[in-house]
Amino acid sequence: xxxxxxxxxxxxxxxxxxxxxxxxxxxxxxxxxxxxxxxxxxxxxxxxxxxxxxxxxxxxxxxxxxxxxxxxxxxxxxxxxxxxxxxxxxxxxxxxxxxxxxxxxxxxxxxxxxxxxxxxxxxxxxxxxxxxxxxxxxxxxxxxxxxxxxxxxxxxxxxxxxxxxxxxxxxxxxxxxxxxxxxxxxxxxxxxxxxxxxxxxxxxxxxxxxxxxxxxxxxxxxxxxxxxxxxxxxxxxxxxxxxxxxxxxxxxxxxxxxxxxxxxxxxxxxxxxxxxxxxxxxxxxxxxxxxxxxxxxxxxxxxxxxxxxxxxxxxxxxxxxxxxxxxxxxxxxxxxxxxxxxxxxxxxxxxxxxxxxxxxxxxxxxxxxxxxxxxxxxxxxxxxxxxxxxxxxxxxxxxxxxxxxxxxxxxxxxxxxxxxxxxxxxxxxx
Amino acid sequence: xxxxxxxxxxxxxxxxxxxxxxxxxxxxxxxxxxxxxxxxxxxxxxxxxxxxxxxxxxxxxxxxxxxxxxxxxxxxxxxxxxxxxxxxxxxxxxxxxxxxxxxxxxxxxxxxxxxxxxxxxxxxxxxxxxxxxxxxxxxxxxxxxxxxxxxxxxxxxxxxxxxxxxxxxxxxxxxxxxxxxxxxxxxxxxxxxxxxxxxxxxxxxxxxxxxxxxxxxxxxxxxxxxxxxxxxxxxxxxxxxxxxxxxxxxxxxxxxxxxxxxxxxxxxxxxxxxxxxxxxxxxxxxxxxxxxxxxxxxxxxxxxxxxxxxxxxxxxxxxxxxxxxxxxxxxxxxxxxxxxxxxxxxxxxxxxxxxxxxxxxxxxxxxxxxxxxxxxxxxxxxxxxxxxxxxxxxxxxxxxxxxxxxxxxxxxxxxxxxxxxxxxxxxxxxxxxxxxxxxxxxxxxxxxxxxxxxxxxxxxxxxxxxxxxxxxxxxxxxxxxxxxxxxxxxxxxxxxxxxxxxxxxxxxxxxxxxxxxxxxxxxxxxxxxxxxxxxxxxxxxxxxxxxxxxxxxxxxx
Numbered sequence: 001x002x003x004x005x006x007x008x009x010x011x012x013x014x015x016x017x018x019x020x021x022x023x024x025x026x027x028x029x030x031x032x033x034x035x036x037x038x039x040x041x042x043x044x045x046x047x048x049x050x051x052x053x054x055x056x057x058x059x060x061x062x063x064x065x066x067x068x069x070x071x072x073x074x075x076x077x078x079x080x081x082x083x084x085x086x087x088x089x090x091x092x093x094x095x096x097x098x099x100x101x102x103x104x105x106x107x108x109x110x111x112x113x114x115x116x117x118x119x120x121x122x123x124x125x126x127x128x129x130x131x132x133x134x135x136x137x138x139x140x141x142x143x144x145x146x147x148x149x150x151x152x153x154x155x156x157x158x159x160x161x162x163x164x165x166x167x168x169x170x171x172x173x174x175x176x177x178x179x180x181x182x183x184x185x186x187x188x189x190x191x192x193x194x195x196x197x198x199x200x201x202x203x204x205x206x207x208x209x210x211x212x213x214x215x216x217x218x219x220x221x222x223x224x225x226x227x228x229x230x231x232x233x234x235x236x237x238x239x240x241x242x243x244x245x246x247x248x249x250x251x252x253x254x255x256x257x258x259x260x261x262x263x264x265x266x267x268x269x270x271x272x273x274x275x276x277x278x279x280x281x282x283x284x285x286x287x288x289x290x291x292x293x294x295x296x297x298x299x300x301x302x303x304x305x306x307x308x309x310x311x312x313x314x315x316x317x318x319x320x321x322x323x324x325x326x327x328x329x330x331x332x333x334x335x336x337x338x339x340x341x342x343x344x345x346x347x348x349x350x351x352x353x354x355x356x357x358x359x360x361x362x363x364x365x366x367x368x369x370x371x372x373x374x375x376x377x378x379x380x381x382x383x384x385x386x387x388x389x390x391x392x393x394x395x396x397x398x399x400x401x402x403x404x405x406x407x408x409x410x411x412x413x414x415x416x417x418x419x420x421x422x423x424x425x426x427x428x429x430x
Numbered sequence: 431x432x433x434x435x436x437x438x439x440x441x442x443x444x445x446x447x448x449x450x451x452x453x454x455x456x457x458x459x460x461x462x463x464x465x466x467x468x469x470x471x472x473x474x475x476x477x478x479x480x481x482x483x484x485x486x487x488x489x490x491x492x493x494x495x496x497x498x499x500x501x502x503x504x505x506x507x508x509x510x511x512x513x514x515x516x517x518x519x520x521x522x523x524x525x526x527x528x529x530x531x532x533x534x535x536x537x538x539x540x541x542x543x544x545x546x547x548x549x550x551x552x553x554x555x556x557x558x559x560x561x562x563x564x565x566x567x568x569x570x571x572x573x574x575x576x577x578x579x580x581x582x583x584x585x586x587x588x589x590x591x592x593x594x595x596x597x598x599x600x601x602x603x604x605x606x607x608x609x610x611x612x613x614x615x616x617x618x619x620x621x622x623x624x625x626x627x628x629x630x631x632x633x634x635x636x637x638x639x640x641x642x643x644x645x646x647x648x649x650x651x652x653x654x655x656x657x658x659x660x661x662x663x664x665x666x667x668x669x670x671x672x673x674x675x676x677x678x679x680x681x682x683x684x685x686x687x688x689x690x691x692x693x694x695x696x697x698x699x700x701x702x703x704x705x706x707x708x709x710x711x712x713x714x715x716x717x718x719x720x721x722x723x724x725x726x727x728x729x730x731x732x733x734x735x736x737x738x739x740x741x742x743x744x745x746x747x748x749x750x751x752x753x754x755x756x757x758x759x760x761x762x763x764x765x766x767x768x769x770x771x772x773x774x775x776x777x778x779x780x781x782x783x784x785x786x787x788x789x790x791x792x793x794x795x796x797x798x799x800x801x802x803x804x805x806x807x808x809x810x811x812x813x814x815x816x817x818x819x820x821x822x823x824x825x826x827x828x829x830x831x832x833x834x835x836x837x838x839x840x841x842x843x844x845x846x847x848x849x850x851x852x853x854x855x856x857x858x859x860x861x862x863x864x865x866x867x868x869x870x871x872x873x874x875x876x877x878x879x880x881x882x883x884x885x886x887x888x889x890x891x892x893x894x895x896x897x898x899x900x901x902x903x904x905x906x907x908x909x910x911x912x913x914x915x916x917x918x919x920x921x922x923x924x925x926x927x928x929x930x931x932x933x934x935x936x937x938x939x940x941x942x943x944x945x946x947x948x949x950x951x952x953x954x955x956x957x958x959x960x961x962x963x964x965x966x967x968x969x970x971x972x973x974x975x976x977x978x979x980x981x982x983x984x985x986x987x
Contacts, residue, residue: 059589070468073443074491074642080535081628081641088621092580096589101440105543106595107952108436114595135467136756136774140785142465143445144437145777174473174488181469181772206488207642266653267517267875297635298628300663306638307653308645311484326473330481333648 061096062221063124065115065155068101069148070141070175070184071130074207075166076102082210083298090214094221098124112144119158125220126159127213128152131168131175131184140182149190156191156198161226163216164188167204167316167325174206176321177330188237188318201229202237204289206313206325211294212242236318242294247284247310250292253277263307271307281333283312309333434945438465439955441540443492444962446921448955449779452942457951460930460937461779462921464786464962467756467772471911478906479505479649486899486913490961491642492535495528495634496708496892497913498647500899505649507886508903509879512715517651517875519864522709522728523664524637524644524652526857530671531630531641532893533800533850537679538623541843541956544949545686546616547598547606552581554610562611568681569674572618581617600947607689619682626674633667633857636660651876656868665861672854679847684825690840694826697839697954699936700795700929703802704919706743706898707731708891709856712863724889725810728856729849731889732806733791738833740809745887748898748914751788754781754923762790762926766887766900766912786962788922788931789914795925797932798895798916799958800846805833814855818848839936839950842957882906892916894961917961933958 068076080087080102091097097104099115106114118124133140138147156162164187167173175184188200203212216239219229234240248254256262257276264270264279276282284292287310295302303310311332317323434457437447445465450457470489474482483501487494499521506513513521556575563570590596598606608616631641637654638644646653656664687694709728716723721742724731732740745765753760758771775782790796807815820830822844828835836845887900895916902910922931930938933955942948 059587061587061589061591063589068445070466071444072488072491072494072642074488074494077491077642080539080624081631083628086625086628088624091591092584096591096594098589098591098594100592101438101445102443103539103592104440104595105593106597107440108438108947110595110597110947111438111440118594131468133466133468136772139774140467140772141445142447142463142777145435145447148466174470174485175468177473177485178476179472181472182467184468207491265876265878266648267651267655269873271653271875272655272657272873296640297632300632300635301639303639303645306636306646307655308639311645313643326485330485331478332481332484333478 059096061094062217063118063121064095064097064127064217065118065124065159066097066100066127066129067151067155069128069130069152069169070133070182071166071168073102073129075129075169075213076100078207079210079213081297082214084211085214090217095125095217109144115155119155122158124159125161125163125217126155127163127165128156128169128187129165131172131182132187132190133175133182133184134190135182135184149194152187152190153194153196156187156196159198161199161201161220161229162187162191163201163203163213164318165203165213166208167206167313170202170204170316170318172321172324173316174324174326176324177326180321185321186316186318189321199226199230200237200318201233201239202316202318204238204243204314204316204325209291209294209296212239215239215242242290243288243314245288245290247287247289247292247304250290251276251284251304252292253304267307277304277307277309279335280309281311281331281335282309283315283329283332284310287312287314289314432945434942434948434951436948436952436955437463439952439960441543441956442960442962443490444917444960446955446960446962448937448951450937450942450948450951452945452948455941455943457937457940457942457948460934461783462786462923462931462933462937463777463784464917464921466962467774467785469772471913474908474911476907479508479901479903479908482901482908482911483648484645487643489913489915490892492532492961493528493892493894494642495525495638495644495647496890496897497899498644499525500888500890500892500897501901502647502649503888503890504886504899504901505888505903507720507888508884508901509649509881509886510884511650511877511879513651514872514874514877515714516864516867516872518710518714519860519867520637520652520654520656520875521647523857523860523864524634524647525709526853526860527630527633527637528641529853529893530675530850530857531627531634533846533853534623534630534675534679535627536893536959537843537846537850538620539627540959541953542616542620543596544953544956545606545690546608546620547596547613548581548617548620549585549593549596549598550606550608550610551578551614551617552585552610554578554614556614559611559614562609563615566615566681566685568615568619568685569677570615570618571674572622574614574618577618577621578614597947597949597952600949601943605943605947605949608685612685612689616682616685619678622674622678626671629667630671633664633671636664636667648876650878651874653876655875656864661861661865661868665858668854668857668861672858675850675854679850680822683844683847687826687840687844693840693843693950693953694835694838696940696950697842697936697957698837699797699842700932701736701837702791702794702796703732703734703805704743704791704796704798704896705729705732705803705806706889706891706896707806708803709853720889728812729803729807729852729891730810730812732809733796734802734805734809738805738809740806743889747792749790749793750914751790751926753788753926755784755787756782757787760926765898765914766885766902766910784921784923786918786921786923788925789918790922790925793925793927795922795929795932795935796919797958798919799842800849800893800895801836801842802895803891804845804849805836808833814852815848818851819845822848839940839954839957843953892961894959895919915961917958920958921960921962933960 098118138149141148171186172184232239253276261275263275312329315325432452434450439446447463449461451459486501487498634641707724707727711726748765751762756774758773885902898914900912
C-alpha cells in the first residue's frame, strides 16, 4: 500500500544517516560505540565546520528559508510543537533552516547574509508565515531596513516552492478583516500582482497544524519528489487530502448531530455529555479541514473535543482577502452571521429581499453576487434554515426571520431594554 | 562615534530593530524600532466581545492565552459578570500552562543561544560533562554520548541550519565563555526544553483545544468541562513539567551566572516597574473591588518606583505619546479610548522611528515583565517569592532583600526562573483544587450576561508583562477597544519629556567590543523577551474619522 511504502522509505532515509524518527538518541548511541568515534574525531569535525556551507551546493539537508511577514509567530510556535518527528529532528536531520527569525542563532546582518547565500545557491523551499502588507508602500512591515514585500519577492523568485503557511499567508487572515487597516493580502495574490512566477502551496489555519506542514515537507524533502505534492493540490493550491472534507464530515460529535442532541450553552450539562455544538455556531459543516482526524499538540485534543465550536479558521480564499475567516465567520457563536460589504453590515437572509437597485449594484461591484447565490467557489455558503431548527423553533438559537416585534421582545428579554430602532433595522445581533 | 545596528533581532516574536551609537566601547545612545503595523483594535470594532476574545489572541502566537483572558475580563467587567469558581481555576490552569510554555521556550530556545554554543560542545569530554552536571546539581535525562555523536554527524554534514551565520565567534572568540562540557549539558537541555515547552502546550491543548490560539475561554467563563479522564491526563502532565522545571532551570541559571558574571554589570533599564497581576487568587469572588481582586492574585498587582515603593494602579495615569512613532500628531492621550491614525513617514531616529507608541505611567517610562512581577510579589510579601528571591540573591553573592542586585541583563534573565518554578508548583495545587471543587458537586462553568452594554478593562499579565485590554460595548457590539501590551512599555521610543524607553535605557552603557556582532546588546534585548507583534497597536472608536463604519443599506434605500 502506498502509505506503508511512504513510511518505510521515510524510515530508511533517516536510518541511512544513523537515526530513526523516534529513537534516534538510542540508535545514535549504539552506532557511536560500533564506530568507535570519540573526541578523537573532533579535529576532523572542526575542519568540516570550517568548510561548512549555508546554501544547497553541499550537504544532505534540504535548505529552507522561513520568513515571517505580518505574523503573530503562531505558525512557527505551532511548528515548534510538532512531535512526529520532533522539531529538533526536523531542524537537525531533515532540513537546514537557514533563516528563521524565531529560531536562528544569528541576528542582524549575519542572518540576512545567511538568507542571501541560500537564495544565491538556489534549490530551497520558502515558508512564508503571516500576511503580506501593502500599506504605506509596504512600510507597514519593515525588516532589515527594507519593506517586507521586497523580502518576499527576493526569496520567492528562486524558491522551488513557496509554502503560504497559515490563514494570514493564504489571504491576509484576520489582518485583512474589515477595515483591513494595513492593506493585507495573501502570498499567492501578491506574487501574482508582482509578476513573480512561483509554485505556491496554500496551507491555511490559525495557526496551521504542524502536521500539515510536515506532510508538505515530506513530499519534497524526504521523498524528493515535488510532483507528489503538486498532485495533492486542489484548485486553491491546498493539499486536498487535508482540506477536501469538512470538519463536520469527520467530527467525533457527529452522531449527536444526527440524533438531534445539542449543546445550547457553554459548559453545560449537554457539553459534559459531548453533544453537538451546532447551535452554538459551530462552523464544522462549512469548514474544510481534517482537524478532527489529525488533532493538535501531540494529538492531544482539538477545538470541538475541548467544548469549543469550530470558528472556521481554515476558511481562506487565496484570491480574495475580503473572504478571510474572521470576516466570513463572525459572529462566531451565532448560527446566522452578518455580511459585510464595504462598510455596510447586514444579514444575508435579508439580502435576497434587498437585492435591488443600489444594493444589487454594490453586490456586483464587490463580487458578492455569486457568493450570495451559492455558486462561488471557496468560502462558506450561506446557510439556509436547517431542518432540525425548523422543527424545534423553541430550541433553535438561530433566531432566523424574526419580525420587528419578536426582535424587540427578544432584546427586552436578553438585555433588559429595547434595541434602538436603527439596530433592529440592520439585523445586527440576531 | 560609530553606529551599530541589529536588524532583524532574531529569537524574539515579531520584527525589531535596534540602532546604537557606540563610543569608547560602550553604547552611548540607542533607538528601538518595532517594524510591523497590523491594526488589531480596528478589526474588532463592530464585533462582539465574544468574537473579540478570539480575534485579539491572534495578536501573538506566544501568549495568545493572556490576550484571550485580558479580553474576556474586559468583557466581563463591561457586562458585570463574575465568573464561577470552577472557571477561575480552569482559566488559571490554562494561563499557567502558557506561562510555563513561554518561560521554558524563552529561556532555552530564545535567550540561551546568547550564552551557549552548541558547536563548541563537539570537543566535550562526555564523562567530564556527566560529572559537571552532577556537580552543578542540574538534571540529566539525555544520553550525552548519543547527543555528542549526533552533533558530530550534524557538523560533518556541513550545513549549519539554525546556526547559520551565528555569532559564536563574536568579540574575537571571547564572547562565549562556557567550557565544551557545560555547552554540551546546556545543549542537551536546549533539546529537552523543546520537548517540555511542547508538553506545556499540550496542557493548553487539553484545556483549550489547541495551542497556540486556545478556543475555550470566553467572556462569562469557560467552555471546557472536565472529565475524569481529562483530569488524570492533566495531573500527569503537570507533574512531569514540575519535576523537570524544579530540577533543571534554577541550577542551569547558576551555571550561566558562573561563566557570565560580567553580564550582571549592565542592562539596568529605567528602574521603575508595573505589574497588573495574574492568576486570580483564592477566596473567590471578591465583589466589586477591582483593586482588591488584583492585589489578591497569586502574582499580585503593584506599581514600583525607583526605591521599590509600592502603589496601586490608577487607570487615569496611563498615557500614550505619539510624537516619535508613525502616527499622526504629537499628542499625549489618556487611557482608555482615544483616536490615533497610523501614518508612516520615514525611519529617522531624530524624529519618528517606530510603529510602537510610547506609553507612560504618571508621565514616566516603566518596565514590565517577569522581573516586575517578582519584585511586585516580593514587595507584597508573597511567601514563596520572598523565600526564593532571597535564596537566589545569596547564591548570586548578594544580600537577602537587595533587589537592586537583579537590575541587570543577567539578573532579569535569572529571576524569571523563580516565577517558572512558582507557577509550575501552583499548577499542581490548582489541579487538586479543581478536583476538590468537582467532588463537592460544583458544576458551573459559564455565566450568561444579563446586560450587553457597558465598559470594562481587563488588567492582566502576559508572560512578557503588564497587559491591558479595554472595551466599550453597546448592545453587544464593540464601539471602542484599546490594548496596551507589555512590549509596548518595554520597547517604547523616546517620550514627550525626552526620556528613552526602558529597553533603550537598558542598552545605554552596554559594552560593545565588536560593532558587527554586539553580543551584549543582543543579550540585553533578549532579557526583556520582546514581543513586537503585539507591541504595535492602534485605537479608534466607532466615531473615528479616517474610515467610515456601519452605514445601513436601509439608510440609503
